Amino acid sequence: MSSNKNDVTQSITQVIAASSLGTLIEWYDFYIFGSLAVIIGQQLFPSDAGASALINTLAIFAAGFIVRPFGALVFGRLGDLIGRKYTFLLTLVLMGGSTFLIGLIPSYSSIGYAAPILVLILRLVQGLALGGEYGGAATYVAEHAPVGRRGFFTSWIQTTATMGLFLSLGIIVLTKNLIGAEKFADWGWRIPFLVSILLVGVSIYIRMKMHESPVFTKLKSEGKISANPLKESFQKKANFKMVLLALFGATMGQGVIWYTGQFYAQSFLENTCKLDFNESRYILLWAIVLATPFFVVFGSWSDKVGRKWIMLSGMLLGIIFYRPIYQYFIDATNVKEFQKTELKTATAPEITRELVKGEKDSIITTTSYKTLNSGFTFKESVVKIIPDDVLAPLPEDKTVIADVTLPGKTYVIIILLVFFQVLLVTMVYGPIAAFLVELFPTQIRYTSMSLPYHIGNGVFGGLVPFIATLVASFPGSTPLSGLWYPIGIAALSFIIGAVYIDNRGDRNVMD
Amino acid sequence: MNVLKKILGILWIVLGPVIILFLIMQAIEKVAAAAEGIARTNTTLQWSIIILIFIPICAGLMIFGVYAFKGEYERLPTSSDEL
Numbered sequence: 118m119s120s121n122k123n124d125v126t127q128s129i130t131q132v133i134a135a136s137s138l139g140t141l142i143e144w145y146d147f148y149i150f151g152s153l154a155v156i157i158g159q160q161l162f163p164s165d166a167g168a169s170a171l172i173n174t175l176a177i178f179a180a181g182f183i184v185r186p187f188g189a190l191v192f193g194r195l196g197d198l199i200g201r202k203y204t205f206l207l208t209l210v211l212m213g214g215s216t217f218l219i220g221l222i223p224s225y226s227s228i229g230y231a232a233p234i235l236v237l238i239l240r241l242v243q244g245l246a247l248g249g250e251y252g253g254a255a256t257y258v259a260e261h262a263p264v265g266r267r268g269f270f271t272s273w274i275q276t277t278a279t280m281g282l283f284l285s286l287g288i289i290v291l292t293k294n295l296i297g298a299e300k301f302a303d304w305g306w307r308i309p310f311l312v313s314i315l316l317v318g319v320s321i322y323i324r325m326k327m328h329e330s331p332v333f334t335k336l337k338s339e340g341k342i343s344a345n346p347l348k349e350s351f352q353k354k355a356n357f358k359m360v361l362l363a364l365f366g367a368t369m370g371q372g373v374i375w376y377t378g379q380f381y382a383q384s385f386l387e388n389t390c391k392l393d394f395n396e397s398r399y400i401l402l403w404a405i406v407l408a409t410p411f412f413v414v415f416g417s418w419s420d421k422v423g424r425k426w427i428m429l430s431g432m433l434l435g436i437i438f439y440r441p442i443y444q445y446f447i448d449a450t451n452v453k454e455f456q457k458t459e460l461k462t463a464t465a466p467e468i469t470r471e472l473v474k475g476e477k478d479s480i481i482t483t484t485s486y487k488t489l490n491s492g493f494t495f496k497e498s499v500v501k502i503i504p505d506d507v508l509a510p511l512p513e514d515k516t517v518i519a520d521v522t523l524p525g526k527t528y529v530i531i532i533l534l535v536f537f538q539v540l541l542v543t544m545v546y547g548p549i550a551a552f553l554v555e556l557f558p559t560q561i562r563y564t565s566m567s568l569p570y571h572i573g574n575g576v577f578g579g580l581v582p583f584i585a586t587l588v589a590s591f592p593g594s595t596p597l598s599g600l601w602y603p604i605g606i607a608a609l610s611f612i613i614g615a616v617y618i619d620n621r622g623d624r625n626v627m628d
Numbered sequence: 629m630n631v632l633k634k635i636l637g638i639l640w641i642v643l644g645p646v647i648i649l650f651l652i653m654q655a656i657e658k659v660a661a662a663a664e665g666i667a668r669t670n671t672t673l674q675w676s677i678i679i680l681i682f683i684p685i686c687a688g689l690m691i692f693g694v695y696a697f698k699g700e701y702e703r704l705p706t707s708s709d710e711l
Contacts, residue, residue: 176674183681358700361692365640576681587674592661613640613692616633617701 144281182579188248189567213317220310252567272416368573370610378538419548431544477505492524640693
């Protein structure tokens with residue numbers, strides 16, 4: 118598409134490519150942290166922190182999401198004042214710089230608690246930058262898109278978050294396979310962070326060549342730019358009520374569906390079902406590859422039938438099917454039970470003995486690798502604590518299952534179930550950029566759409582792994598208890614969206 | 629539908645403080661359990677963060693409820709001129 122006002126000669130394809138590449142890289146930067154939560158937890162916290170290390174790392178991960186709305190406010194305001202192009206160039210630099218620096222932070226064993234504090238600060242910068250990026254890219258593409266095709270064109274931007282996750286998982290798995298698990302856990306986990314600086318450099322080069330949005334340029338030439346977009350967005354009731362509607366009726370539910378399907382699923386398979394590191398990531402990678410085209414399918418379809426019911430159907434299906442799906446994950450990977458009847462082979466036990474840290478009690482760990490008739494393989498460790506005091510009662514042995522790999526049929530079924538969850542993501546997320554862009558006028562669009570998006574997606578969605586893991590750790594809870602958080606939020610959002618949102622499609626965005 | 633929007637508005641007004649109260653009660657219970665060594669991971673810091681994040685969101689839900697009750701969502705704007 119071209120504009121006479123500012124000599125824009127770039128085609129919509131170039132606009133989408135340049136916007137999407139930068140956004141994809143920002144998502145990549147943002148998600149490496151989550152994909153490496155377990156390893157980063159071991160690096161940033163004391164070695165005996167156990168489950169607390171994972172939850173604290175997920176809390177740092179979540180901190181990046183929590184500040185996203187503030188980034189939306191700061192950079193959204195800039196975008197509505199100085200333009201879309203320069204604002205999201207700035208966010209790209211901040212994101213790339215902070216990701217690179219996370220890769221250089223020494224571990225807890227070198228600098229103590231300064232390590233998690235420094236990472237937290239950089240994570241906050243990442244969150245601020247991402248908060249400014251997405252709204253700019255979606256607005257930029259939507260303002261270039263032809264009438265009646267806005268859902269289709271913005272859906273390409275919508276693929277970037279998932280593709281960023283895919284890229285982060287791919288680089289992590291590739292690095293780990295190249296250098297080996299031990300080196301990866303020691304220092305190799307830093308490589309995906311350091312690689313970011315190259316990707317960001319390429320994206321900055323491409324974006325420098327882009328023109329400003331024609332709609333914004335027209336507004337600027339007419340002297341209609343908002344003097345205070347923040348005030349107009351949130352102090353003017355007519356705008357603020359739409360911000361609230363967008364948050365509670367759409368982005369809140371979209372956020373939890375996104376992070377349950379694409380983060381919690383993998384985290385659950387790895388931490389609850391004890392799947393092997395690569396196995397859980399390959400499953401997600403397959404699911405993403407199969408489902409990603411549907412972002413464009415649903416985005417395009419929303420141009421014809423409206424945005425509302427596609428998004429709400431995604432939420433409803435999540436509400437109905439999450440618990441049965443996760444119950445299947447548990448039942449289908451319960452090797453502790455399966456081995457009672459179908460144990461095929463077991464390696465000779467390796468026995469290690471060490472002292473409990475700071476005490477005189479001993480820990481004896483007996484490890485063996487087992488294969489079942491059905492094709493499962495896994496590592497089983499029996500941990501026995503021997504008190505120094507011979508008269509003290511013996512604590513119960515603890516059996517720890519790890520590194521489970523699945524037989525073909527179970528593997529395929531789990532891929533399909535994760536694919537189904539990512540499909541729901543494409544339903545709620547594919548049309549939402551067009552939906553948000555159409556809800557607000559050009560003058561305050563960057564600011565107004567960014568805030569509900571980042572509270573919904575960033576805060577409600579980003580907190581899914583942290584809150585769900587926390588809830589599942591409550592005394593008396595089950596592994597499925599954590600799902601009540603995304604189910605409850607999606608249900609609330611579904612009701613509000615169904616009752617209060619209109620199903621109108623393509624609105625005028627040139628105002 | 630407009631009547632339903634208003635009735636649900638009352639529900640959102642009530643739901644905001646109820647959620648906050650629920651979170652505070654959960655925080656007290658879980659932090660106490662952690663202090664007794666029943667659950668190691670439920671710390672004061674984590675719960676403080678959760679409550680701090682959700683207080684403004686619940687306030688937003690209440691305001692949304694007030695708007696809904698007053699009929700602000702009976703007809704949504706069709707163009708930016710109406711905003």
